[in-house]
Amino acid sequence: MTTRAIKWADWRRSIESRCDYLSRSFGGVDSAVRLDQITEQSGVKRVEFRPLLVEGGLSIQGDGFVMYVNCSKDQISQLNDEFVCNGGRSLPNRMRFTIAHELIHTFFFELSSDAPRNRVKVTSDKDHDQLERLCDFGAGLLLMPSRRIGPLLDREPQISPDSLRRLAQHFAVSLDALLIRLNGMSWGNHRGFAALIVEDGQTFKIRASATDSTSKHLFSTVQTNNTLGQEILESLQTCRGSQDAVVYEYPCHIGQKEAVQPCVVMCDRITHEPSKFVLSIQLSGDPKFESATTIPGDIRRSM
Numbered sequence: 001m002t003t004r005a006i007k008w009a010d011w012r013r014s015i016e017s018r019c020d021y022l023s024r025s026f027g028g029v030d031s032a033v034r035l036d037q038i039t040e041q042s043g044v045k046r047v048e049f050r051p052l053l054v055e056g057g058l059s060i061q062g063d064g065f066v067m068y069v070n071c072s073k074d075q076i077s078q079l080n081d082e083f084v085c086n087g088g089r090s091l092p093n094r095m096r097f098t099i100a101h102e103l104i105h106t107f108f109f110e111l112s113s114d115a116p117r118n119r120v121k122v123t124s125d126k127d128h129d130q131l132e133r134l135c136d137f138g139a140g141l142l143l144m145p146s147r148r149i150g151p152l153l154d155r156e157p158q159i160s161p162d163s164l165r166r167l168a169q170h171f172a173v174s175l176d177a178l179l180i181r182l183n184g185m186s187w188g189n190h191r192g193f194a195a196l197i198v199e200d201g202q203t204f205k206i207r208a209s210a211t212d213s214t215s216k217h218l219f220s221t222v223q224t225n226n227t228l229g230q231e232i233l234e235s236l237q238t239c240r241g242s243q244d245a246v247v248y249e250y251p252c253h254i255g256q257k258e259a260v261q262p263c264v265v266m267c268d269r270i271t272h273e274p275s276k277f278v279l280s281i282q283l284s285g286d287p288k289f290e291s292a293t294t295i296p297g298d299i300r301r302s303m
């Protein structure tokens with residue numbers, strides 16, 4: 001591991017513990033995390049809603065920061081009221097994520113009685129991307145704390161478009177943000193894959209996707225290429241827009257051996273223009289070692 005990689009890994013760990021502390025101590029007890037006290041604790045003197053060319057930004061003011069969040073002129077007074085009244089719990093999901101993202105940027109500064117001092121030198125595009133990714137990662141942790149999201153996942157009877165929507169609504173985040181957060185973590189009793197898919201002409205594109213920590217080997221090609229395998233594509237076309245569950249056997253390799261993994265696929269349309277879908281693939285039972293052929297959908301009503 002290079003020194004640079006170790007540095008980012010250290011930042012990641014420090015972001016994890018700081019987000020846990022902040023959301024636990026200042027995020028309130030309601031479903032959607034409050035953001036007012038958390039921003040204050042991080043040295044943000046004021047959150048300003050105003051028209052910007054970007055989603056958000058920070059500026060240094062005295063020994064702290066002013067945070068800017070993009071909105072239209074006619075939204076300013078209402079957004080200010082919402083931030084003051086309920087700590088931003090009712091703000092649009094996108095703005096909540098922007099505030100959380102900008103807040104993680106403050107972690108990279110050292111606060112003192114003087115102006116905050118930047119502790120990370122970003123000298124390349126790669127560094128910049130890494131920093132932005134870490135801020136997105138931290139924003140997810142802050143808005144969907146580990147100690148809360150785990151038990152909620154466990155309570156869901158299965159991973160489905162409905163359960164994903166419920167979780168996103170609970171934390172007041174977008175489905176994109178939820179999927180980024182779920183990716184690579186343990187899903188408790190559940191195993192599988194979920195994606196937000198946009199229909200683009202004749203093709204389906206994955207906008208965000210998540211795999212639980214134990215199923216990465218099964219869906220690695222889907223995640224790397226951002227394209228759906230023929231089997232998933234067929235079931236998506238079969239059940240698109242409906243809440244039907246399609247049972248099929250997903251071809252995979254366990255070690256050197258070919259196998260099939262029994263799965264339940266569900267897909268629900270969330271918008272028409274453009275056509276957007278939430279797809280869930282819940283693994284059911286253990287893989288079977290036999291010839292890897294897809295079993296045509298045994299379609300039944302939603303469970």
Ligand SMILES: [Zn+2]
Binds near residue numbers: 135
């Ligand atoms: Zn950023």
